[in-house]
Amino acid sequence: MLMEKIMNDKNTKPVILKVEGITKYFGSVRALSDVSFEVYEDEVVGLVGDNGAGKSTLIKIISGNFPPDKGNIYLEGQRINFKTPVEARRIGIETVYQDLSLCENLDASSNLFIGRELHKNVLGFRVLQKREMEKRTVEVLGKIGINIPSVKEKVEYLSGGQRQAVALGRFVAWGEKLILLDEPTAALGVRETRKALDLVLTIRKEKSISMIFISHNLQHVFEVADRIIVLRHGEVVGIRERKLTNPDEIVALITGAIFVT
Amino acid sequence: MEALAAQRANRIFRGILNNIVWIILVLCVIAFSSTIDGFFSIRNYINIIYHSVFIGLLAIAESYCLISGNLDLSVESMAGFGAIFSAWLCGTSPFASGLSLNPFIGLFIVMSIGALVGLFNGFFIIRFKIHSFLVTLSTYIIVRGIAVLLTGGKGVSQLPSSFRFVDSFRFLNMPLMVYVMIIFYLFFYFVLENNRFGKHIFIIGGNINAAYNFGINVNKVLFRVFVLSGIISGITGWLMTARANGATPAIASGFLFEVLAAVVIGGVSLAGGAGSLVGVFAGVLLLSSIHSALNILAISPFITDIVRGGLVLVAVILDSVKRLFR
Numbered sequence: 001m002l003m004e005k006i007m008n009d010k011n012t013k014p015v016i017l018k019v020e021g022i023t024k025y026f027g028s029v030r031a032l033s034d035v036s037f038e039v040y041e042d043e044v045v046g047l048v049g050d051n052g053a054g055k056s057t058l059i060k061i062i063s064g065n066f067p068p069d070k071g072n073i074y075l076e077g078q079r080i081n082f083k084t085p086v087e088a089r090r091i092g093i094e095t096v097y098q099d100l101s102l103c104e105n106l107d108a109s110s111n112l113f114i115g116r117e118l119h120k121n122v123l124g125f126r127v128l129q130k131r132e133m134e135k136r137t138v139e140v141l142g143k144i145g146i147n148i149p150s151v152k153e154k155v156e157y158l159s160g161g162q163r164q165a166v167a168l169g170r171f172v173a174w175g176e177k178l179i180l181l182d183e184p185t186a187a188l189g190v191r192e193t194r195k196a197l198d199l200v201l202t203i204r205k206e207k208s209i210s211m212i213f214i215s216h217n218l219q220h221v222f223e224v225a226d227r228i229i230v231l232r233h234g235e236v237v238g239i240r241e242r243k244l245t246n247p248d249e250i251v252a253l254i255t256g257a258i259f260v261t
Numbered sequence: 262m263e264a265l266a267a268q269r270a271n272r273i274f275r276g277i278l279n280n281i282v283w284i285i286l287v288l289c290v291i292a293f294s295s296t297i298d299g300f301f302s303i304r305n306y307i308n309i310i311y312h313s314v315f316i317g318l319l320a321i322a323e324s325y326c327l328i329s330g331n332l333d334l335s336v337e338s339m340a341g342f343g344a345i346f347s348a349w350l351c352g353t354s355p356f357a358s359g360l361s362l363n364p365f366i367g368l369f370i371v372m373s374i375g376a377l378v379g380l381f382n383g384f385f386i387i388r389f390k391i392h393s394f395l396v397t398l399s400t401y402i403i404v405r406g407i408a409v410l411l412t413g414g415k416g417v418s419q420l421p422s423s424f425r426f427v428d429s430f431r432f433l434n435m436p437l438m439v440y441v442m443i444i445f446y447l448f449f450y451f452v453l454e455n456n457r458f459g460k461h462i463f464i465i466g467g468n469i470n471a472a473y474n475f476g477i478n479v480n481k482v483l484f485r486v487f488v489l490s491g492i493i494s495g496i497t498g499w500l501m502t503a504r505a506n507g508a509t510p511a512i513a514s515g516f517l518f519e520v521l522a523a524v525v526i527g528g529v530s531l532a533g534g535a536g537s538l539v540g541v542f543a544g545v546l547l548l549s550s551i552h553s554a555l556n557i558l559a560i561s562p563f564i565t566d567i568v569r570g571g572l573v574l575v576a577v578i579l580d581s582v583k584r585l586f587r
Contacts, residue, residue, distance in 0.1 A: 086476030101474045103467035105534035114464055115475030119457050126457035149268040157268065157275070 013040040015077070016210045017062070017178055022071035024057055024234075031057045032234045035071070039178065039210050044200075046225030046242075047214045050254055054234040055214050056098075059180050062212070063095040064088035075177065086115070092176030098183045100167040104156035108148055108166045109137035111155055112173060140173045141165060144202050161192040168199050172207065179211040185220055193220070200224050218247045230254055281579055282527055282543040289547060293554045300557055307435055313549035314442045315340065315513070318497045319520045320527070320541050321449050322490035327524060328453070329486045330466040330533030331386065331393035336494045337517035338404035339378050343371040343498020344508035345408045348417040351424055352507060356415040364424035368499050375495030378404060379488035386487070387480050401517070409510040418507030428504045438500050445493075450538040462486060466533030522569050523548050526576040547572070 017039040024032040032054045039045050049055050061068050064082030073080050075091065082088045085095065102111050110117075113133050119126040137151040146165040148158060155163055164184070171179045181200070185193045197220055200213070204224075215221050221228060222242060230238040230253040238253040252258040277284075294301035319336045326333040347367040349358050362370075378400055385396040422429070430437045453459035461482045465472045472479050502508045527544030529536030548569060555565050 084476065085474055089476065095474070097474060099470070101468065101471035103464050103471055103534070105467035106463055110460065110464070114471060115477045117457050117460055125452070128455050128457060128460060130455070149272065153268070153272065157271065 046221035049231035094175035339494035375491035379491030
C-alpha cells in the first residue's frame with residue numbers, strides 16, 4: 001500500500017474523490033476491508049477484480065446506495081455521507097448502472113430526464129415541458145455524435161448501441177464531478193461495445209470530468225483508464241499507472257499470483 | 262442510414278397498431294349501422310355512450326393501476342359498496358339509514374371510503390411488498406362482504422330527486438353523467454400524458470429499479486395511484502345509485518372483467534408501463550357498441566361474453582404483433 005502512495009504522489013492534479021478505509025460487512029461476510037484510494041481531477045480510474053471482489057459494493061457505497069460500516073469518503077475535500085443516490089447525484093456524482101436503468105417503454109427524452117423532469121406549476125399541476133426536454137435531448141445526443149430516429153421514439157425500439165448512448169447521454173447531461181460506470185459494456189455486443197468505449201473517450205474530450213470505470217474486460221480498461229485499481233477479496237491489492245503496467249501484471253494481481261502487502 | 266430508415270418505417274406500422282382499436286371501433290360502428298336495423302340512430306349512439314359510463318370510469322382507475330405495474334381487483338366491489346352505501350345514506354326506503362343525507366355529503370363520504378380502501382391496498386402492497394393481485398383480491402371480497410352486511414342483503418331505493426339530477430338532467434339529449442365521464446377522461450388523460458405524476462407512473466411501470474435509482478418517490482406515487490383508484494370507484498358507485506334510483510348489495514357484480522377487457526382491448530399492457538386513455542376510451546365504446554348490437558338483434562346475452570373474450574384475445578395478439586416491428 002505504501003508503494004502505491006508514493007507513486008500517486010507524483011500526480012499533482014487536485015483530488016476529486018478520496019476514499020479512506022472503507023469497510024463493509026454483509027452479515028458475517030466482509031465485502032470490503034479498509035479500502036482507500038484517490039481519484040484525481042480529469043482522470044479515468046479503472047476498477048478491476050474478479051467476481052465478488054467487491055467492485056459493485058464499492059460503487060454502491062460511493063453512489064449512496066448504502067453506507068459503509070467504517071471509513072470516510074471525501075468529495076473535493078468535503079466529507080460526504082449520502083443516504084440515497086439522489087443526494088449523490090445532486091452534488092454531481094452520476095452513476096451509469098450495469099443494466100443501464102433505462103425505461104424501455106419510454107422515449108429517449110423521458111429517459112434522459114427520469115426523476116428530473118422539467119416542469120412548470122400550473123394551478124398546482126406539475127405540467128411537463130416536453131418540448132424543452134426534447135430539445136435538450138437532441139443537443140446532448142448531438143454532442144456525443146449519436147443518431148437516433150427520433151427522441152420521441154421508445155427506447156425499446158432502438159438498437160443496443162443507441163440505448164447505450166441514451167444511458168450515457170444522461171451523464172453527459174448531468175454528471176458534473178464524477179461519473180461511476182458500473183460494467184457499462186457487460187450487456188453489449190462487439191460493435192456496440194466499441195461504440196460505448198468510443199463514447200467514453202469522446203466524453204472525456206468534451207468534458208473535464210473524472211470517471212471510475214468498472215469492467216471485467218482488461219482490454220477495455222486499458223483502453224480508457226489512466227490508472228487501474230485492483231480489488232481482491234474486498235481489499236485493494238494494487239494501484240498501477242496504466243503506462244507503467246501491463247495486462248499480465250493486472251491479471252496476476254486479480255488472481256492473487258502476486259501478493260502485495 | 263438504412264437502419265434508421267427501417268426504424269422509421271417500423272415506427273409507422275407501430276403507430277397504426279397503436280391506434281388499431283379506434284380503427285376497429287369505427288369499422289364495427291359502420292358495419293353495425295349498415296346491417297342492423299335500429300342501430301343507426303343518434304338515440305342509439307347516445308345510448309352506447311350512456312351505457313359505457315360506469316365501465317368507462319372504472320377503466321380509468323384500472324388503467325392507472327396497470328400502467329404502474331399493479332392490478333386493482335377491488336374497483337368492482339368498491340363501486341358496488343359506493344352504490345349501496347350512498348343509497349343507504351341518502352335513500353328513504355326501508356333498510357336505508359334514515360339519515361337522508363344531502364347527496365353531495367353522501368358523495369364525499371363515499372369518496373373518502375374509496376380513498377381509505379386505496380390506502381389499505383397501498384399499505385399492504387407497498388409496505389409489505391405483497392403482490393397487488395393478492396391484496397386487492399382480498400379487498401375485492403371484503404368490501405363486497407361489507408356491502409352485503411350493511412343492509413342485510415336488502416336493496417335500498419327512493420333517492421331524492423337532487424340525487425338523481427346527475428342522471429336526469431340532460432344537455433343535448435345526453436345525461437349529465439356522460440359529460441362527467443368525458444371530463445374525467447380529458448382530465449386524467451392530461452395528467453397521465455403531460456404531468457410529472459403521470460410520467461412517474463409510466464417510469465415505475467416500465468422499470469421500477471430505474472425509478473428508485475433516479476430518486477423517484479416510488480411509494481408515494483403508488484399510494485396515490487391506489488387512492489385515486491378507490492376514489493374513482495366510489496364516485497362510480499354513487500353515479501350508479503343515481504341512475505338506478507337505488508342499489509342492491511350485488512350491484513356492479515361482474516364489472517371487473519368487463520373493465521379489464523376494455524382496458525386490455527384499449528391497449529394497456531398487463532405487464533405495466535404501456536397504454537393510453539385514448540385507446541381505453543375506444544375499448545370501452547367498442548364493448549358497449551357490441552353489447553348494443555347484440556341487444557338489438559336479440560341475440561342471447563351469453564354470446565356477448567364469447568365475443569368479448571374473443572376481442573380480448575385479439576387485443577393481446579395485436580400487442581405481441583407490435584413487438585415484431587422493432
